[in-house]
Amino acid sequence: MSRSIVAERYATGLFKAAQEQGVLLAVHTDVRELQAALNDNNDFEQLMSLPQLSLIKKRELIGNILPGAQQLLVNALYVMLDADRMDEINNVLEDFHQLANNASGVAEATVYAIRPLTEQEETAISSAFAHKVGMQSLQIKTIIEPQLIGGIRLQIGNRIFDSSISNKLAKLERTLIG
Template sequence: MDIGVISVRYARALLKSATEAKVEVQVYADMQLLAKSYVDVPSLRHTIDNPMLAKEKKQMLLETAAGGDQSAALSRSFITLVLKEGRESMIQFMVNSYVTLYRQQKNIILGKLTTATRVSAAMEQKMRKVVEAKTQGTVEFETQVDPEIIGGFVLEYDTYRMDASVKSRLNDILQTLKK
């Protein structure tokens, strides 16, 4: 069976269970943390995939990566089930599938604002409201400082990208002058 199919089945089952237990927000936070752990600690995947490592150790590692004692009981039960079924090599895909399904269910859009200097919380909130008004959804916003853009901002969400940076304007002028 395909990794994608299996991952989505597990993720759907987890989302359904979390929704019925009314803990889907906490499980979502746990799965985001676990997904981030896989990205931040690349050796986690190799460690979990190691057949010589005992299931108990894998359980402890995965639970810690998902928030430890602060994680939902359902998240810990999910990890136990995945390990019991011998599907630990697919857990990263399951976690990412859960995050995607949850966002679809709750109409959550990922947004990213890149600026040359740090923006105030009020400005970030204003940009969030603009995106929410356009998408009719909730926005999870990530802000990033990139001095390379010189000034202005770059706003990205879904497939939309608005580049109002000084760097892009200067590049446009340079291209015009080359013609």
């Protein structure tokens, strides 16, 4: 979760409302799409911070940018806009994403490997490690790191599982050197 209490409150409110209305998966999908769009382009945040634009124009922008989004998400953004909290949008979306993942038993994991993983390898890693962090599955993002030589390094939250050859060689070197 973010360190912003404000973002945490907005995210929790959106999460509870989505759960109560039975649209958690749909809102979560829209949140991920909005996160990706905001990561690719920060013009939206700049527009929302312009004092020259009226609240009405900013509301129109939100409606135009998210035409097919769940109304619950759009309404949450309107509430944030009215409260002058749009500077917290990234934190709110990230906190909501974490809440939704936790509720569905999914953890995000980063796999460092020497090559892209196949779908079968991702599935095997997910089933082997998800239970170690108390989750049902892992949502895996792969980062290519040729310096690992072989094997993988897996990071789930603040836990790291390292079975790379470079790590094993480093351990061997420390053992031999003393």
